[in-house]
Amino acid sequence: MLQDIKTLYGSKIAAIDGDIGHVKDFYFDDKTWVIRYLVVDTGSWLAERAVLLSPHAFGKWDQFEGALHIKLTKRQIEGSPSIDAHTPVSRNLEIDYYRYYGWPAYWTGSSLWGTSGYPMVVNSPDAAAAADGVRHHHRADKHLQSALAIKGYAIHASDGEIGHVAGFLVNDRSWVIHNVVVDAGGWISCKEILIAPGSVDRISYEDSMVFVKLSKADIERTSDRGLAKTST
Numbered sequence: 001m002l003q004d005i006k007t008l009y010g011s012k013i014a015a016i017d018g019d020i021g022h023v024k025d026f027y028f029d030d031k032t033w034v035i036r037y038l039v040v041d042t043g044s045w046l047a048e049r050a051v052l053l054s055p056h057a058f059g060k061w062d063q064f065e066g067a068l069h070i071k072l073t074k075r076q077i078e079g080s081p082s083i084d085a086h087t088p089v090s091r092n093l094e095i096d097y098y099r100y101y102g103w104p105a106y107w108t109g110s111s112l113w114g115t116s117g118y119p120m121v122v123n124s125p126d127a128a129a130a131a132d133g134v135r136h137h138h139r140a141d142k143h144l145q146s147a148l149a150i151k152g153y154a155i156h157a158s159d160g161e162i163g164h165v166a167g168f169l170v171n172d173r174s175w176v177i178h179n180v181v182v183d184a185g186g187w188i189s190c191k192e193i194l195i196a197p198g199s200v201d202r203i204s205y206e207d208s209m210v211f212v213k214l215s216k217a218d219i220e221r222t223s224d225r226g227l228a229k230t231s232t
Contacts, residue, residue, distance in 0.1 A: 055119040
């Protein structure tokens, strides 16, 4: 099922033994367009550190309650590797994180989540060993970006600006971003248009811009279907 990510911000996060805070942000990989972590605002609990949750831990999204249930206890979360909210998430930190929980590392296989197209909880020594064994093969920098920070970035078609990023549509099983939601700002009759990640050429974080491999005419032709794709 596709979810508009902006409707998930502020959702309560319920651990097995109590609430731990609410959804503050998501980190996504700007190469594969997959949500890798949820950022938790814990309020006064663990206020001195950032808390990240992988979709491996996600249970049911209860829309009636406005809550995400997670398959972890508060003690497990409190004992997880400390993360600095003001620095990028490094691969070595991810290795420590995945080894702590015993989850299969998504970077060790050919699928989106390592050995599967979906985040699956597999608590095993082999999973931890696999994560630890690749420590020296990866750079410290990653392509993880804040979904909240990207909101508002200008969208540039090949022949001019067409609006700005309003959000993302994500699959709540695989956590793949299916579409960038663009506020067209009255440029065309549709208030919002959807652009597939495959149509994104690059994201300029220095200039707060997203460049797409589409012309305005391409987008206008497909806007009646609500989805802009790269023309062939």
